[in-house]
Amino acid sequence: MDRETAQSELARLADLLSEANTAYHQQDAPTLTDAEYDRLNRRNAEIEALFPDLKRTDSPSEQVGAAPISGFGKIKHSRRMLSLGNAFSDDDVEDFVKSVRSYLGLPEENPLAFTAEPKIDGLSLSLRYENGKLVHAATRGDGQIGEDVTANARTVQDIPATVAHAPDVLEVRGEVYMSHADFADLNARASQAGGKVFANPRNAAAGSLRQLNPDVTASRPLRFFAYAWGEISAPLADTQADAVNRLSKLGFQTNPLMTLCADTAAMIAHYRRIEEQRATLGYDIDGVVYKVNDLGLQNRLGLRSTTPRWATAHKFPAELAWTTLERIEIQVGRTGALSPVARLVPVTVGGVVVSNATLHNEDYIAGRDSAGQPIRDGRDIREGDWVQIYRAGDVIPKIADVDLSRRPTTAQPYEFPEKCPECGSDAPREPGDSVRRCSGGLICPAQAVERLRHLVSRAAFDIDGLGAKLVEEFYRDGWLAEPADIFTLKSRFGPGQPRQLKNREGWGDTSANNLFSAIDAASTVPLDRLIFGLGIRHVGETNARLIARHYGTWDNFETAMRAAADQSGPEWEDLLGIDGIGTVLAQSLVTTLAQPAERASIDRLIAKLDPQPVEAARSDSPVAGKTLVFTGSLERMTRAEAKARAEAMGAKVAGSVSARTDLLIAGPGAGSKAKKAAELGVETIDEDGWMALAGLA
Incomplete structure (x- = not known):
């Protein structure tokens, strides 16, 4: 695979997986x-x-779940709730163990034990207890x-x-789920009453816990397995x-198969x-989790x-089903990507x-990969085909194969x-682009x-009350055309205007004022969310935070991007020096901000905002x-x-030495970086000095 093909494929994957995360974690309606x-x-x-170096800022590898939906209050986790890496084969498990040993510098002869437990297919939940009370x-x-x-959790x-x-402070983490028997009973009762029937126990559990009315949750037979913890005093x-056993003794249900x-x-x-x-457990699992x-x-x-x-999570194999592909439709995404979607005769796969x-x-439709090599033995996909659907639980389905013997002669x-x-x-x-x-x-x-x-989404400006459907309505009616228009809605459709939001169907004084207040609050936006919210290709949440932390303020960022527009000079090198920022992302960033139309639109938006510096990771180190x-070999x-x-100590780690480097940690074998640091007068210490500085000596 060449670099251009890789870049294109990473862009496609980022779009697909972002949509999948939103569907799964926000809407409880998985599409893959x-x-x-x-x-x-x-x-x-x-x-x-x-x-x-092609890793995108919106890389799926940098995302966890999806932003909270509106309707609920928000709680900031004292310790992040992360997802798990995956293993799909025995070889992957062996590679995982080797990677752990390699990271720790632990020889094969040294013992290294792991716990293994079922991976529950439910909804992750964190419970905070203070002085013994939830x-x-x-x-x-x-x-x-x-x-x-x-x-609801109560x-x-x-x-x-x-x-x-x-402990005085105890955050217990685990999974809310629903048993097969309870799920069947819930759906039977719902069907008799003409209510909503859930597709599977996971969706039922997630939908039940996320009810705005706790009485509804109380009527649903939810269960909880504890397997981890967050903040503890x-x-x-x-x-x-032993920690999981302690949770069991404290009164939490833990899985007996660990x-x-x-x-x-x-x-x-x-x-x-x-x-x-698996089939006899009475609840859904989709793999086994291993932990050091x-x-x-x-x-x-x-x-x-x-x-x-x-x-890591060792996942179970996928499930398959066959159905008819009725038609192929094209959807256009935020970056202009044309994404084909198969509309199928509905089929049940994995529940x-x-x-x-x-x-x-x-290329995929035509039966070839991004390098032009055959996939599915070169079989293309056509409307009317009998196709095999590939899924394993709750993520976006794909067409894995085609049965040519059942292809209509008219296809x-x-x-x-x-x-x-x-x-x-x-x-x-x-x-080089597959899209x-x-x-x-x-x-x-x-x-x-x-x-x-994208701008109003939870991970960006997070404007309560201005959801995707409303954005589409406002755009269709000419109320919104570009991001800056959001922050002039009140002046155009607020009190005293000929057309007022409160008079729109479904609106009133309270709902209109609530939206205007949410927009006003969103104008004071953290810099990382602003950079992410601009929707620049390849710029995701994680790298937006890296960029925001590096430049500190919008003015610093904007000045640097203007100076780096020709992709040369110290500002360009400084941008590339941010650890985690590759050439592709940097080019996308400076190119977008240098385009007159994009620049003018962004300037109109910034004029309505008060961008805030991101919260520093730590200030006491x-x-x-x-x-x-860091350069050379580290031995300890x-x-x-x-x-x-x-990074945990609040430092920025760069990949190259520049005039902005504060400290070089040089181990044995340090070469060009040490030489450049000496030329620039950058302070240099050895590994012992670093261990002392890090409090590990």
Whole structure:
């Protein structure tokens, strides 16, 4: 795969997986199967490993869940709630164990135990107890901010209102789920009453916990398994197994199938045992979770941006079904990407009714991969085909295969459009790109609406009351055309205006004033959310935070981007020096901000805002706010461990030395970076100096 193809494929995967996360975590209405979701995530990770500098800021590998939905209060997690990395084969499990040993520098002869337990297919929940009393409960949300479902959680039988002999502060984390028997009974009662019938137990559990009326939740048979913890004022134990046992003694339900494994062979053997019991457990699971047992080693291993290094989920194989593809439709996304979607005769796969499936791009439809090599033995996909659907639980379905023996004689090869179906603009496919993109920009209604939706989303400006449907209505009626228009709604349609929002169907004084207040509040926006909200291609939440932390203020950021527009000079080098920012992202950033139309639109938006610096990670360490570079070989900890430690202390870690570098940590074998640091007068210390600075000496 060449670089251009890789770049295009990463863009496609980011769009697909972002949509899947929103559907699964916000709407409880998954559009992809688990297997397809996992496969796409895995492909994304493989490409990023081959081309690390192409990693996008909105990379799926940097995302956890989705932002909380409106209607609930919000709770900021004191410790992030992360997702898990995945293993799909025995070899993947062996690679996971090797990666843990490599990170820790632990030889094969040294013992390394893991816990193994079923991966419950439910809704993640965090319970906070203070002085033994439940004070709040929150869903995972986007990992940092979740939905306040405290009143609902109090109705769940397995969640105690008080716990005796617990630490003063105890956050218990686990999974809310529904048993197969209770699920069947709930659907039977709902069907008899003419109410909503759920597709599967996971959706039923999620929908029940996220009821605005706690009485509805109380009427639903929800259960809870505890398996982890967040903030605690005193350790539960020294090992994962003992800590979970402690939770059990405190009164929480824990899974009896959790066991301790001495090596990889034991882990895989337990996976096989659980897989054999899967159908008889009485609740849904979609794999087995392995965790390093020693909590001291867990602490050393630390966290990636979205997953812990000390745990992974060994997923079960996918499920399949066959149905008819009725038609192929093209959807236009925020970045102009033309995405084909298969409309199917509904079919049940893994307990979920599937009526839509992703078709990725025109190459996939034609039966070839991005490199032009055959897939499905070169079989193309046509309207009217009998197709195999690939899913495993709750993520976006895909078409895995075609049965040519059942292809209608009238079926014709699909002709992928070369013009945008929304605005008629040319939709070229750039060399190396697997996706066609509408060239219409903001004149394309689909792109304009998607950009507005992106701006008001929970991860961006988070404007309560201004959801996707309302944005589309306001755009259609001419009330919104670009982001700045959001912040002039009150002056145009507020009190005293000929046309007022309160007079719109479905609105009144209260609802109109609430929306105007939410918009006013959103004008004071954190810099990282502003940068992310602009919807610049390749700029995701994680890298928006990196950029915001690096530049501090909008004025600094804007000045730097103008200076870096020619993609040369110290400001360009400084942008590329941000650890985690690659060339592709940097080019997208400066190019977008240099385009006159985009620039003018952004300037009109900024004039209505008061951008705020992002919250510093820490301010009490000797390296907080400083830019560090590591070079050479470290002997007392791995490079990855050192970088994670520095970031946890509030430092910025760069990949190259520049005049803005505050400190170089040079181990044996330091070369050009040490030389450049000497030339620039950058302070340099060795590994012993770093260990002392980090408080590890």
